[in-house]
Amino acid sequence: MQQFVSKDNPLVIECFDFNSSGNHVLIGKLQKSVADLEKLHKQKTGANFILPSSAQHGYEKVLKGQLFVDQFCEKPLYSFIDYVSSGFELNFMVAVDFTASNGNPRTPDSLHYIDPSGQFNAYQQAIMEVGEVIQFYDSDKRFPAWGFGGRTIDGTISHCFNLNGSASGVEVEGVQGIMAAYASALNHVALAGPTLFGQVINNAAEIAGQSLSYSSCKYFVLLIITVKRTYNCIYFYFILLLCRENLTSKLHLSSYSFFLFLFFVSNFSSF
Secondary structure, three states, rough: OOOOOOOOOOOOOOEEEOOOOOOEEEEEEEEEHHHHHHHHHHHOOEEEEEOOOOOOOOOOOEEEEOOOOOOOOOOOOOOHHHHHHOOOEEEEEEEEEEEHHHHHOOOOOOOOOOOOOOOHHHHHHHHHHHHHHHHHHHHOOEEEEEOOEEOOOOOOOOEEEOOOOOOOOEEEEHHHHHHHHHHHHHHHHHEOOOOHHHHHHHHHHHHHHHHHOOOOOOEEEEEEEEEEHHHHHEEEEEOOOOOOHHHHHHHOOOEEEEOOOOEEEOEEEOE
């Protein structure tokens, strides 16, 4: 309801005849508020679609096709602040893009270039700006950190490798640990591709699932930093995946929340 402000605000619902060519044909449309949809559900009645008027006919045609609401459910949607203020322990995780589209790390125009003067590249900026805020809400300050899309030292392309180079431990100590692991990985991992971070999300969800063995409430934050190729800029997937129900059904999880959040920064601007 936060998006609609009020249950009485109208929503336009359109029904199309799908075509694989992409030229979908409008069958009909109707306008109902959330309150109207709730009423349809309770009364188990349908609402007729209407075919809008055309220049030739000049009138709307009421169709026999109807919209029925099989299920209607309202659930509270909590914000990040709600979880933190309620005493949830924060767990921060990060993943970095090692695909070739970042450019050769040894050249200044690369998004992975480590400037000898100490000026941060966009990846370092993201890690520092986000990590330094989040770490104050993470009690142990031990952060799982991965890379993806790179050719590791054994010659294989990995879509989820430990950023610290360890074969067993994925965690690093604090934000400076992430920064050090990232800089070290650039010397041992060759940029490759493609950009696939499904494994990263699965591994993060697996770590979150392990929290079920403890009684404390957890709030997991995964920051995925990758390239947006269209504009040659860094794409920060600190993406909202707050899909408690979806993760629960898939992984049988019920006592944690998983949060990703999205923002952008170009290669030529700063935070």
